Amino acid sequence: xxxxxxxxxxxxxxxxxxxxxxxxxxxxxxxxxxxxxxxxxxxxxxxxxxxxxxxxxxxxxxxxxxxxxxxxxxxxxxxxxxxxxxxxxxxxxxxxxxxxxxxxxxxxxxxxxxxxxxxxxxxxxxxxxxxxxxxxxxxxxxxxxxxxxxxxxxxxxxxxxxxxxxxxxxxxxxxxxxxxxxxxxxxxxxxxxxxxxxxxxxxxxxxxxxxxxxxxxxxxxxxxxxxxxxxxxxxxxxxxxxxxxxxxxxx
Amino acid sequence: xxxxxxxxxxxxxxxxxxxxxxxxxxxxxxxxxxxxxxxxxxxxxxxxxxxxxxxxxxxxxxxxxxxxxxxxxxxxxxxxxxxxxxxxxxxxxxxxxxxxxxxxxxxxxxxxxxxxxxxxxxxxxxxxxxxxxxxxxxxxxxxxxxxxxxxxxxxxxxxxxxxxxxxxxxxxxxxxxxxxxxxxxxxxxxxxxxxxxxxxxxxxxxxxxxxxxxxxxxxxxxxxxxxxxxxxxxxxxxxxxxxxxxxxxxxxxxxxxxxxxxxxxxxxxxxxxxxxxxxxxxxxxxxxxxxxxxxxxxxxx
Numbered sequence: 001x002x003x004x005x006x007x008x009x010x011x012x013x014x015x016x017x018x019x020x021x022x023x024x025x026x027x028x029x030x031x032x033x034x035x036x037x038x039x040x041x042x043x044x045x046x047x048x049x050x051x052x053x054x055x056x057x058x059x060x061x062x063x064x065x066x067x068x069x070x071x072x073x074x075x076x077x078x079x080x081x082x083x084x085x086x087x088x089x090x091x092x093x094x095x096x097x098x099x100x101x102x103x104x105x106x107x108x109x110x111x112x113x114x115x116x117x118x119x120x121x122x123x124x125x126x127x128x129x130x131x132x133x134x135x136x137x138x139x140x141x142x143x144x145x146x147x148x149x150x151x152x153x154x155x156x157x158x159x160x161x162x163x164x165x166x167x168x169x170x171x172x173x174x175x176x177x178x179x180x181x182x183x184x185x186x187x188x189x190x191x192x193x194x195x196x197x198x199x200x201x202x203x204x205x206x207x208x209x210x211x212x213x214x215x216x217x218x219x220x221x222x223x224x225x226x227x228x229x230x231x232x233x234x235x236x237x238x239x240x241x242x243x244x245x246x247x248x249x250x251x
Numbered sequence: 252x253x254x255x256x257x258x259x260x261x262x263x264x265x266x267x268x269x270x271x272x273x274x275x276x277x278x279x280x281x282x283x284x285x286x287x288x289x290x291x292x293x294x295x296x297x298x299x300x301x302x303x304x305x306x307x308x309x310x311x312x313x314x315x316x317x318x319x320x321x322x323x324x325x326x327x328x329x330x331x332x333x334x335x336x337x338x339x340x341x342x343x344x345x346x347x348x349x350x351x352x353x354x355x356x357x358x359x360x361x362x363x364x365x366x367x368x369x370x371x372x373x374x375x376x377x378x379x380x381x382x383x384x385x386x387x388x389x390x391x392x393x394x395x396x397x398x399x400x401x402x403x404x405x406x407x408x409x410x411x412x413x414x415x416x417x418x419x420x421x422x423x424x425x426x427x428x429x430x431x432x433x434x435x436x437x438x439x440x441x442x443x444x445x446x447x448x449x450x451x452x453x454x455x456x457x458x459x460x461x462x463x464x465x466x467x468x469x470x471x472x473x474x475x476x477x478x479x480x481x482x483x484x485x486x487x488x489x490x491x492x493x494x495x496x497x498x499x500x501x502x503x504x505x506x507x508x509x510x511x512x513x514x515x516x517x518x519x520x521x522x523x524x525x526x527x528x529x530x531x532x533x534x535x536x537x538x539x540x541x542x543x544x545x546x547x548x549x550x551x552x
Contacts, residue, residue, distance in 0.1 A: 059453050085459040096454035100472050109468055114459035155454075162458060 008071065010035045010166055010197050011056060016065035018051060018221075025051050026221045029065065033166070038198045040208040040229075043218035044244055049201040052218070053168045056199070057081075057088040070165055086114055089159030093171040095151040097143035103130070103154050104139040107161045114162060122161070129157035133187050149180030153187055160191075167191065169200040203248060209233065217241045294519065301520040304511045323507035324528055326413055330421070330503055331490045334428040338489065341433030346440025347466070360437060367434035372495050376427050380499040384423035417502065424493075424501035432489045439481045443474035476547050483540030487533045494529075504528065 009032035016029035026048045033039055041049045054060040056067060061076035068074070070087050078084075098106050107126035111117040117125075130136040133153040143151055152172055159167060169188065173181045185207050192198055192211040202208065208215060208229055215232040217225040219240045225232065236242045288294045307318045317325075348360035367375060402408070404415055413421055447470050455465040497506035504525060512521040 057457055059457065082459045082461060085457060088457075090454075090457040092450060092454060092457075094450050096448075096450035098451065098455070098469050098473075100476070109455075110458035110460070113461070113464045113468065158454075158458060 012068040018062045037213050038211050040212040041201045041216045047218040048221040087165045089164035089167040091169045091172045095155045107158050129160045133157045148176045149183045152184045166197040319507045323504040326503040330493050333425045337429035338432040342436025345437040349441040350444045364434045379427050424496040443478035
């Protein structure tokens, strides 16, 4: 592991609680992620994995607890949330590209609107990021013309255009056809090797073993177990983690 | 059959006996109607009398000038154009408010829509005209604008708003129509905004766009493509609904038509002609919108 323990964590979540109506979706979540660390979050569906990472950039508003991102507290309804989101990239399960804009426009809109960057500079940066995800030749197509895997790589590039300090991945490969998954994972692995801080909600256990510094296992809105990948996969400590692993690896 | 051979031709669908029967039925009905009017009612068609109210030859100036019906059509078009603009403004703002998180804005827009959609247009127009227009316009000093004022008494103003002497009348009609149609446009805009998937909002917010930017760059461009067909329908409805405004003595096409029908006693000719004018007006807009829609779809692919 490459944590620098003297530096403050990039993301620090303490005592996070979240309810949907009366349903307790997250309860007393404590998690801190150091700069350069890669965390994979797994757990059964409905366990609050997505909700947790969506609280970090306030796509979901939490009701209790604190979230610190790069030294700033993130609060529901805060004024300068756009500045926090500049530091936090997010990739969604369903890509969510803007279908009425070309690929390159999808990438430039963030820097232009959020940072007031001139279009020429934004386009240059967009092309660099498209090279990085190996899709530069599609720059002037529209998202619906691309395959799912290509769209997801564009979505990764779109987030990278803001030069975020941390990337959040919300099941990035779950909506893809099997033959498209490898291309997206390759990009994510490359990103990890370049030292990007990442929190990934994913069921790709091969990916988790390869890049994760820690696995966070969640169930019923709580963090049940946190361990290094080899320890987690080989000797899970809790019954719930054992059951989960037997279900996803069992056949 | 080898792979490169062309596909077999599509089967032709010949007209069946039932189709011919239906054509015959429609033709029979038309002939019967003509027979009733001509032979039973012994109606003497006299189109020239009515056409004289479209354009007439002025003996004094020795030139053709527009007459009542054409002037009425001009008023209808002015009403429709201005009302479309204002109804769209009202509709977009209210439609956006309908989707806002702010409760006050939601209550205001919801009340507006429900109030207007649940009373008959005629009733709304009477209430608006007799209670609101007669009180608010004098307070705004619109009635005090002299028709001789060079601000209003010039060709550009007349072209855009019609006779300055009827200005407050025209404004009352226009605002009535705008508010009335705006309620329907509000619902169309709301549906358009809400039909854009939630993921679009989330992705746009996640790359640091402000609420207003998300709306302008991501949501509205997609919503507009979706709402263009119902919006076009509503604009055409607006033209047709402008006929109701005749009830408050705005001298648009329907109002002058009642006058022409009364003076000439040529009821059939007048209303058939007026119907044809409305049809041409509305249908040309329908064709225009269909064309715009095709363009929008092509740019979206």
